[in-house]
Amino acid sequence: MQLKRVVVTGLGALTPIGNNIQEYWDALISGKSGAAPITYYDTEKHKTKFACEVKNFNIEEFIDRKEARRMDKFAQYAIVAGEQAIADAGISDSNVNKQRVGVIWGxxxxxxxxxxxxxxxxxxGDGTPRFNPFFIPKMIADIAPAxxxxRNGFMGPNYTTVSACASxxxxxxxxxxxxxxxxCDVIVSGGSEAAVTIAGMGGFNSMQALSTRNDSPETASRPFDANRDGFVLGEGAGALVxxxxxxxxARGAKIYCEVxxxxxxxDAYHLTAPHPEGIGVIAVMENTLRDAGMKPEDVDHINxxxxxxxxxDVAELKAIxxxxxxxxxTININSTKSMTGHLLGAAGAIEAIASILAMKHGIVPPTxxxxxxDENIDPSLNLTLNVPQKREIKVAMSNTFGFGGHNACVLFKKIEE
Structure with missing residues (x-):
């Protein structure tokens, strides 16, 4: 069977450092941190008092208030990023068969x-089970792609993948x-998350997974630095067509790149910790190269x-x-989580977008x-530290791993007509 080629024709982003693709890209290149004190609730008794929240966002600019109240924020974020990507791709009733358009979300x-x-x-309350009738349809993870x-009448495959941060x-x-x-002809894909809550922050704090650098939130996410002390929780959504x-x-679409x-x-190793030698990470990158029919020396950039x-951080770099x-x-390696924080199930999507934009503009955003x-990290690796670096990128990889040992990697390449 002859496999068909797949390209990316639309992008959308709602992130802690920008509420659309242009804002997001400008912030990435300028090295902007999205971390700040939490505004959603009183953090006085919490160990970590900061996160990477979405800023200057009003859902009523996009969705009617009554409709928005029937959605959790993670679904609201999905709709906004998804609609951006659909518009960017120029999809309309006249140029697609909606029975062959799907939505697969993380x-x-x-x-x-x-x-x-x-x-x-x-x-x-008094123990009487009084619950909002929208409780379940607001909460369930599959509701975002639904x-x-x-909203768009897409009748192809429609579901959510759940694999923690690899979703x-x-x-x-x-x-x-x-x-x-x-x-299918077209699929809107990506992910969204809105876990900056009392339960979310409290749960990750109890695992000692979060940074507690409350005196300097904007510098708390510091991948590869010897003094890193945990991740910074982020929220938002990324969407790709x-x-x-x-x-x-055939429909004259703009093409960003080829998948x-x-x-x-x-990893088959531990609930939350990576294998110390990065065995699962080695396997996922090798599997990706094999799937793409490429050699290691073909890769220019790894997010x-x-x-x-x-x-x-150490295990991943050992694996690389x-x-x-x-x-x-010779590879430009970076971590855009230094700016956005960790968006959990949405991380893979916004980082794939960052890789695609780096390829398009010929600039690698900084870590x-x-x-x-860190004496445990090979000093010969180019981690794109603190300032962006210009270079031609023909092939870029985006790595995403989740609690439970879930590893996923996506490879993008410049389109060859």
Missing amino acids: AGIGGLETFQEEVLSYAS HISM SANAMIDAFNYIRLGM FEEYEHAK GGGGMSS THGTSTPLG SHVFGDHAK INHSTV
């Missing part, structure tokens, strides 16, 4: 704020496979998972050195907040 947690509010409300589908990368790989197998190449050409391949693996955790050998020293060399 969310690691889903409607956490809704769940928290409903349970707290019940607990504060909203995008219903949206898994969604993109599924979208890629459906299209290259000829089962994947499309069959000939279909995109070269995707890989998955499992790492790079969460700013003591164990994770193992897979790419001497060529690893900010680095000041102290």
Whole structure:
């Protein structure tokens, strides 16, 4: 069977450092941190008092108030980013067969704020189970792509992938496979998350996963730095329109890049910690290269998972050195989580977008907040520290890993007509 080519024709982003693609890209290149004191609730008794919140966002600019109240924030974010990507791709009733357009989305947690509010409300009452009739449809993780589908009449595959922080990368790989197998023409893919809540922050704090650098939130996310002390929780959404190449050409669509391949693996090691030698990460990158029919020396740029955790950063870089050998020293490696924080299930999507934009503009965004060399990290690796670097990028990889040992990697390449 001849596999079809898959390209990216639309992008949308709602992030802690920008509420659309242009704002997001400008912030990435300027090295802007999205971390700041939390505004959603009183943090007095919390260990971590800051996060990367979406800013200057009013859902009523996009959705009617009554409709918005029936949605958790993670679904609201999905709709906004999804509509941006659909508009960017120029999809309309006249140029697609909506029965062959799907929505495959990623969310690691889903409607956490809704769940928290409903349970707290019940607990504060007299024991009578009074719940909002929209409690379940607001909370469930699959509801975000359902909203995008219903708003646009897309009748193809519609579901959510849940693999913790790898969720949206898994969604993109599924979208890629459906299209290259000829089962769809277009799929809106990506992910969203809205876990900056009392339960979300409290839960990650109890695992000692979050940075507690309350005196300097903007410098707290510091991947690869010797003094990193955990990740910074972020929120938002990223959306990409994947499309069959000939279909995109036929309707005159703008093409950002080609999707070269995707890989998955499992650490099979620990609930939350990565394998110290990065065995699962080695496997996922090798699987991706094999799927794309490429050699290690073909890769120019890797946007790492790079969460700013003591164990994770070292294991991932060890894996990169193992897979790419001497060529690893010539690759521009970075972590945009240094600016956006960790968007959990949406991380893969916004980082894939960053990789695609780096390829388009010939500039690699920096890994900010680095000041102290970690003796456990190979000093010959180019981690794109603190300032952006210009270079031609023909092939870029985006790594995303999740609690439970879920590993996913997506490879993008410049389009060859």
